[in-house]
Amino acid sequence: MGNSVSELQVNIQMVDLQRQYHRLQNEIDAALLATVEKGQFINGPEVKSFAGKLADYLDVPYVIPCANGTDALQIALMALTLKPGDEVIVPAFCYVAAAEVVALLGLTPVWADVDPDTFMVTADTLAKACSSRTKAIVVAHLFGQCCDMDSILSFASKQNLYVIEDNAQSMGAVYRFPGGQTRMAGTMGVIGTTSFFPSKPLACYGDGGAMFTHDQQLANTLRMIANHGQQSKYHHQRVGCNSRLDSIQAAVLEVKLSHLDEFNKARQKVADTYDEGFKRCKGIKVPQRTASSTHVFHQYTLQVNNGKRDALQQFLKRRNIPSMVYYPLPLNEQHAFRQAVRPVEKLEVASQLCKTVLSLPIHTAMREDEIQYIIQQVNAFFESDGLQAGCE
Numbered sequence: 001m002g003n004s005v006s007e008l009q010v011n012i013q014m015v016d017l018q019r020q021y022h023r024l025q026n027e028i029d030a031a032l033l034a035t036v037e038k039g040q041f042i043n044g045p046e047v048k049s050f051a052g053k054l055a056d057y058l059d060v061p062y063v064i065p066c067a068n069g070t071d072a073l074q075i076a077l078m079a080l081t082l083k084p085g086d087e088v089i090v091p092a093f094c095y096v097a098a099a100e101v102v103a104l105l106g107l108t109p110v111w112a113d114v115d116p117d118t119f120m121v122t123a124d125t126l127a128k129a130c131s132s133r134t135k136a137i138v139v140a141h142l143f144g145q146c147c148d149m150d151s152i153l154s155f156a157s158k159q160n161l162y163v164i165e166d167n168a169q170s171m172g173a174v175y176r177f178p179g180g181q182t183r184m185a186g187t188m189g190v191i192g193t194t195s196f197f198p199s200k201p202l203a204c205y206g207d208g209g210a211m212f213t214h215d216q217q218l219a220n221t222l223r224m225i226a227n228h229g230q231q232s233k234y235h236h237q238r239v240g241c242n243s244r245l246d247s248i249q250a251a252v253l254e255v256k257l258s259h260l261d262e263f264n265k266a267r268q269k270v271a272d273t274y275d276e277g278f279k280r281c282k283g284i285k286v287p288q289r290t291a292s293s294t295h296v297f298h299q300y301t302l303q304v305n306n307g308k309r310d311a312l313q314q315f316l317k318r319r320n321i322p323s324m325v326y327y328p329l330p331l332n333e334q335h336a337f338r339q340a341v342r343p344v345e346k347l348e349v350a351s352q353l354c355k356t357v358l359s360l361p362i363h364t365a366m367r368e369d370e371i372q373y374i375i376q377q378v379n380a381f382f383e384s385d386g387l388q389a390g391c392e
């Protein structure tokens, strides 16, 4: 590797937002300055314009921006006709947001286990969590690809359940139904939600989020809840909240949306290179791709066998390669949820995954030499048969 290693050592990041900014600098700077110049920082024309562009991109009639992805889930749940104690099924292996807002609203979270290849809930794992009190399901399109929506939607329609899609991690992924028709991730359930947190596939320079729906009445309700439950100014129809996307974030998002497909392709290329580089590596399982969805690789998540995950992570860290464990603890084992939930049988896959997953750096501006360096070091760890790793 010679000289390039020491140079690489300071540069590799899980997500490199600085490098991405420098590539888009002219467009972003112009959009930011124009927004500041106009001075309409809340509900400015940028918010409307971005929401319209995102609606076109997703092929969905209504996009309702809000303050962040967690709020989007909360407002979505508030808009459905649910009563305290109603059960909402959420994935046990996931970010905390969905379970958190379910509990916060006085609804009862119920855990669903996940599939060991895709990390996501399936119609089967949902069925195990379902009871006569179940009213809704929140599915998350995790790490960049869609859940098996065809079977999930038919399960939900048989059981008469709402499906909310948490699409914070898979914006731009395309789902293909068995009949051949395609839909964008986040537009298949009754409401889709997303986050524009800076590291997400479609991201701003702060906090932001949005909800999507095909239903006009629901769109009005979502909009009203996000705006203090106001039907018209100072006339409050219901108890709502204050959840807004600001104009500066919308201006950034409109620029980034125009590059989203190209960004997703860039991450797919990194994932393809990783897959190829790990072909002969026995100690890991590379992320599996489902046949029914494209994968936009928000994360590239390995499963590391034989209890070597933490040793691999330390080994990489010493070589200045960052990696992350998404997620270290299943939600059913979190202290916060020891009471608010209805327990279910066993969540074996979720707890197993928490011990084996490791996500490698992946972003839109990775250099080939960085990817090759990471591949070389992961392979080196296993070639040393863990011996070196164990005593280093």
Ligand SMILES: *Cc1c(COP(=O)(O)O)cnc(C)c1O
Pocket: 068, 069, 070, 071, 094, 095, 097, 098, 140, 166, 168, 169, 194, 195, 196, 197, 207, 208, 209
């Ligand atoms: C990031 C994320 C959220 C929460 O988004 P915020 O904007 O941080 O509130 C929700 N669900 C999933 C799956 C996420 O990855």
